[in-house]
Amino acid sequence: GENVEQHPSTLSVQEGDSAVIKCTYSDSASNYFPWYKQELGKRPQLIIDIRSNVGEKKDQRIAVTLNKTAKHFSLHITETQPEDSAVYFCAASPPSWGTSYGKLTFGQGTILTVHP
Amino acid sequence: DVKVTQSSRYLVKRTGEKVFLECVQDMDHENMFWYRQDPGLGLRLIYFSYDVKMKEKGDIPEGYSVSREKKERFSLILESASTNQTSMYLCASSELYGYTFGSGTRLTVV
Numbered sequence: 001g002e003n004v005e006q007h008p009s010t011l012s013v014q015e016g017d018s019a020v021i022k023c024t025y026s027d028s029a030s031n032y033f034p035w036y037k038q039e040l041g042k043r044p045q046l047i048i049d050i051r052s053n054v055g056e057k058k059d060q061r062i063a064v065t066l067n068k069t070a071k072h073f074s075l076h077i078t079e080t081q082p083e084d085s086a087v088y089f090c091a092a093s094p095p096s097w098g099t100s101y102g103k104l105t106f107g108q109g110t111i112l113t114v115h116p
Numbered sequence: 117d118v119k120v121t122q123s124s125r126y127l128v129k130r131t132g133e134k135v136f137l138e139c140v141q142d143m144d145h146e147n148m149f150w151y152r153q154d155p156g157l158g159l160r161l162i163y164f165s166y167d168v169k170m171k172e173k174g175d176i177p178e179g180y181s182v183s184r185e186k187k188e189r190f191s192l193i194l195e196s197a198s199t200n201q202t203s204m205y206l207c208a209s210s211e212l213y214g215y216t217f218g219s220g221t222r223l224t225v226v
Contacts (some may be wrong), residue, residue, distance in 0.1 A: 001175065009156065032213050043206070043217040044159075089158060093213065102147060102212050103174070106159040 002027040004092050006107025013080050014115050021110045023090035024072040030092040033066060033073045034104070038087045048075070080114045087111050119143075120209050122218040129225050135194040137221050139207030146211060148190035150174075150182065153204040153220070162205075165190055197225045 003026040013019050025033075034049035050057045050064045050073065057064050061080075066073040077084055091104040123138040141148065147166050151159040151174075161174030163182040171182050179201060183191045190209075194201055202225045208215040 004158075006158070034214065036215075043219050044215075045217075046214055049214070102210055103149065103161060103164055104159075104215060105161070105175075106151075108156060108158040 002030060002092055002094065002105040004090060004105050004107040006090050006110060008110060009108060010111045010113070012113045012115065015080060015082060017080055019075075019077045019080050019084070019112055019114075021075045021088055021090070021112070022072060023074070023092075023107050024070075025092040025105075026071065027092070027094060028068075028071065029094045031095055032093040032102075033064070034091050034093075035062075035064060035075050036089045036091065036106075038089065038109075040086070044089060077112075080112075082114050082116050085112055085114045120207055120216050120218040122205075122207050122221050124221050125219065127221060127223045129194075129197050129223065131198060131225055133194075133197045133225075135197050135223065135225075137192040137194075137205055137207075137223070139190045139192070139209075139218055140188050141190075141209040141216070142188065143209060143211075143216065144187065145209040145216075146187075147209060148184065149208045149210075149215070150180075150190065150192045151206045151208065152176070153206055159206060162192065194223075197223075199225050201225050 006023045031052035036044035038044040063076040090107040120141045149164040150162045165184040181193045205221045207218040
């Protein structure tokens with residue numbers, strides 16, 4: 001099955017700096033890569049996703065890049081703010097047909113702390 | 117607003133008890149999932165269901181079972197709770213891609 005590795009496990013930055021979180025996956029058939037943000041005591045929320053036919057996607061201060069050859073993808077947050085402090089999870093999913101039904105395999109999570 | 121509702125936010129159960137965690141979604145989604153979340157381990161898939169009365173094992177099904185009698189409801193069952201099942205349990209539903217998560221149930225087994 002799929003295996004997703006996420007690094008670093010903790011990341012501390014100053015407000016205004018950039019933050020980068022990296023993930024690698026093992027199943028070359030995976031074609032959907034979402035990122036979730038989980039604030040303390042709350043449910044994970046989808047913040048951005050990318051599909052395998054796209055190399056990069058951006059949404060305001062957040063961007064995700066995908067390298068299918070190397071089987072890794074990254075989350076980039078620019079101009080970080082204290083409210084970006086949370087746990088971030090990457091995930092990978094094989095095609096939704098067949099028996100996978102869009103199930104996600106998650107990375108271990110990154111605790112991001114943005115200091116004012 | 118779409119919703120996935122988990123019936124309990126916090127539960128404390130004794131070792132050996134049979135425990136039921138309930139999850140209900142109002143989005144008419146086909147797929148539902150149960151994960152457990154532990155620090156440093158991320159979210160690990162226990163079971164998922166792609167249709168009523170259908171279920172598939174995830175990565176860590178041992179000690180758990182599930183029930184899906186109706187499309188909107190997916191229950192996780194701990195047949196005989198053990199202390200190593202103390203964890204946060206998250207339910208999610210989806211149509212194809214993109215999960216909607218419930219708020220989670222923090223289960224403590226003493």
